[in-house]
Amino acid sequence: MRKESPTYLKWESIELSEENAVAVLIPAGFGHAFISLQNDTIQLYSADRSGSDAHSYHMNYKDPIIGIKLPISVSEISDYDLRAPFVSESC
Secondary structure, three states, X not given: OOOOOOOOOOOOOOOOOOOOOXXXXXXXXXXXXXXXXXXXXXXXXXXXXXXXXXXXXXXXXXXXXXXXXXXXXXXXXOHHHHOOOOHHHHO
């Protein structure tokens, strides 16, 4: 999410599973999103900031400027994420 970065608006996909036991650290200034590939998935994450110190904003996963390709279609999404702005609207 850092406009000056050479990786700005680029994305990478990592599959986390019970079998591979992978964990991911997402540094400050990086965007992230989750999609469950199975029913009854439990997602656990923590943040290093909260309250007024938590500087965050969101972007629409459908934004063609980002070009995210999902492995499955989205069947459920929160109203918050559904109304997320596109890059041109949020930056």
